[in-house]
Structure formats: C-alpha cells, structure tokens
Amino acid sequence: MPINTTVLLRWAVVMMLGAATGCSSGLAPWQRGYLAEPGMRLDGEGAAARLERQYYFSREAARGGQGFGGTGCGCN
C-alpha cells in the first residue's frame, strides 16, 4: 500500500541523514544546560503517558508510532 507521507518522509530524510552521518551538535558541555532540563527530555514512555495512550487505544483505531507494545487489554 503506497504511503502518502510526503511531508513526513522529507522530515525523515533530514533526520536520517543527520543521524547517519553521526553528526555531533558540536556543543560544549556548558552549552547543554537547556537540553538537561526536565521539559526537554525525550525519555521513554512514563506511566502517565502510557495511561493516556491506553485511553486513546481503546477509543481510536490507530496504534503504534510513539508508544511501544500493546496495552494487554481487550479494549480495542
């Protein structure tokens, strides 16, 4: 099935090229203060995010993309 994701694919190419080249941001340690803030983290899914994802899983047809793995419930 063809994937109609032109915008997403362009973004993906940019991301992948940047990551594939192992590009470093070139930031010195003292320049990473903002990145260390809690609000800037891209951590794995916490409990609150998982609960929210489970609610949407039980009310909508979509799955995957962000969270990982099933919810283990028979709610969808």
Place this chain on the structure above:
Amino acid sequence: MLAKTSPVAASEPWEVEAASLIFTEFEKVSGTEVVLSGRTPLSPDAGLTLGAVIDVLIGASPNGATPGNAPQTFTTPSGFDSYTISPGDEPLDDTFQDNRLEVSAVWDRRFSRGVDATAGARWSMEFDYLSFGADTRWNFAGATRDTSWTGAAAVSQDRVHPVGGIPIERASMQPEDTPQPRNNAARTKKVFDLLFGVTQVLGARSVAQLNYSQTYSDGYHSDPYKLLSVVDADTGATLDYVYEARPGTRNVHGFFTRLKHRFDAGVLDIGARYTEDDWGTVSRTIDVRWRKSHADTTYWEPHLRWYSQSAADFYRFSLTDEEPLRGDLSADRRLAEFDALTLGVEWGKNRVDGSAFSASIEYYEQFGDESPDGAVGVQRDLDLFAETRAILVQLSNTFSW
C-alpha cells in the same frame, strides 16, 4: 548461611513511579486506572523494575447497533437477560463492567557507554481476556550522545473468552433464554511489534525524534459483544441484529516525529504521527504542548491534540436487507471516520532531589458524521454517530523510597 546481598541494592532506594487516570464519558463509560512501578538497582549497571496496573471500568458501552424510531431490545452476552433502548437513543449496554490486573517485570542493563538494553515480560488478566507479552529494547548512543538509535521488538499472545462464548460471525442475535449462536468458548490472537527510532540533538535549544513502527497481529480480531443493525432498505426500520466479523490479520505501519525547542519563554513540544493499515484505516495526529516553567520549579503546560482517522474498509453503520450478508463487517464506531480533539492543561513540580509530581485535566471529544450517505428512511432523522465526550484527570508522582 546468610544470603549475600548486593552492596548496591542494600544502599540504593527504589525509584517509584505512581500514576492514575480517572475519566468519565458523558452517558457512557467511567473508569479509574492506576499504575505503580518501582525500580531497584541490581548492580551499578543493571536494575529491575516491577510494575502493576489496575483498571476498573463501569458504565454503558455502545453495542454497535444504530438508533431506531421504536424501542429496541437486546439480549445480554450471557443470553439470559435483556435490556431495552428508547426510540432515538444510542443503543448502550449498561451491563458493561471490566476490571483488569496487569503485572510486569523489566530488567535493564548498561553494557557500555552508549549501549543499554531492556528485557521485560507482562501478564494481564480480565474476566474475559488474557494477555501475556515479552519485549526487548536496545539503545545505542554516539560518543557525545547527540545521536541515539533505538530498536525494539515485542510479542504477545492474547486469549478472549467472552461471556456466553464466541458468537458465530454474521449470525443473528437471538431473544433471551433461547439458544444463542456460539461456536467456541475462546479464541486467540498473536501480536508482533517492531520499532526503530532515532533521536538527534539539533542545537543548544532543540532536540528531535523519529520513529517507525510496525504491528502485525494474527488471530481473532472481532469484538464478540458488538452487533450490526440490518434495516429495511426503504423505511430504515430495524429488522435484525447480527454479530460482527473482522479480518483474521492486521498489519499497521506507524511514523512518529517529535520536536522540542527551548524558547526563552518556554518549551514548545510538537509531535506528529501517521498510521495506516491493511484494514483501510489511515490516521493523522498532531500533538502540541507549551511548557512554561517558573523559578520555583513548577510549570504549567497547556495541551492540544488533534486526531483524524478514516473508516475501515469493512465498517458499516448499518446494513440494509437488500445487501449481502457476507465478508468482513463491523459497526464499531471506533472503526468509523471521525476526528477527535483533546484540550487540557497540566501543572507540575520538579523537585530538586529529582522527584516530580504532576496533575492534569483534559477534555476529549469525537466528531463524526451524524447523517452519513446511505442513511435510509427514518435513519435520516436520527443521530447515527453519537460522539464520545470525556473528561480525563491524571495524577503522577515519581520519588525515591
């Protein structure tokens, strides 16, 4: 002999995370869900996280049938009782209730600087559903950790054993206290998940993420409690109710991207997701958050989420008596075409010891076609997509113990 204890475990506290979600849907289902997990270090490079989830749901759940201009009586799944819906009302099964318990264990290990992995198992039980799953996740980070790659895989075996047994697909619902069309006590389903992702620091103020996921499931996908109305092709009057039938496999692809940028005034967090599957369902999600932090380490974070999905190929809000009763069919509104909006706000506090607390309240509403093409007779005067509207309240606390 005294049991040896790890010097690490003896001195390190548990990292505990507790969260709850309380929601109420207007005139439908209300629920309370609680998650509790705790991680204890096994060594300087490894740890074990034990978790439990409890869900309690009650209320009235849509049974899939469409509203009618006359009272409608439905047999309960057990076959020994019935309930009646008033003219014009959405058919809801008010005998719905569901309690779920899940326990899990996840082992994590850092193999070297920049390489870490997890392996976990999960067991979930409801009175009519069992699920056992296992998963593993590997993360590889560059020397500066500006780039990290993630690969993950999961598998689960699910078993559904509904009240009254598995209904025969497309068979007619029978009156109470008569033999119901059932052919099995239980059916199973296997689910396989794969995820590949990369995160990249874009600068001193920006970080981004990109994920691709695939979910393949094989087995019983139908909802054994869902019906499909068969109506007169001219008048729209309900003639029969039949049990739904979904495909035996499902393959879902998902793309997710996320960008966080630190402005002087706050953090903008934008996420976008696209999914599509071989059921014909395509979805798009935009998720936007703005975090405004304060000097006292508290923050406010407004949240907006827009979701849009197309209908599954086999979705029908009802069938007419002139259409063949064959193939895959479902009137489950969750497979219909609709949009959904979430608006909310979160307040939180990040304590200096690394612990954190947050509370949020959100409003969720679905928007569907109340008068779809193909509505016949009296159906044209009825609301054929009763939106789900809900209030969701979440609390979360992480701390050491």
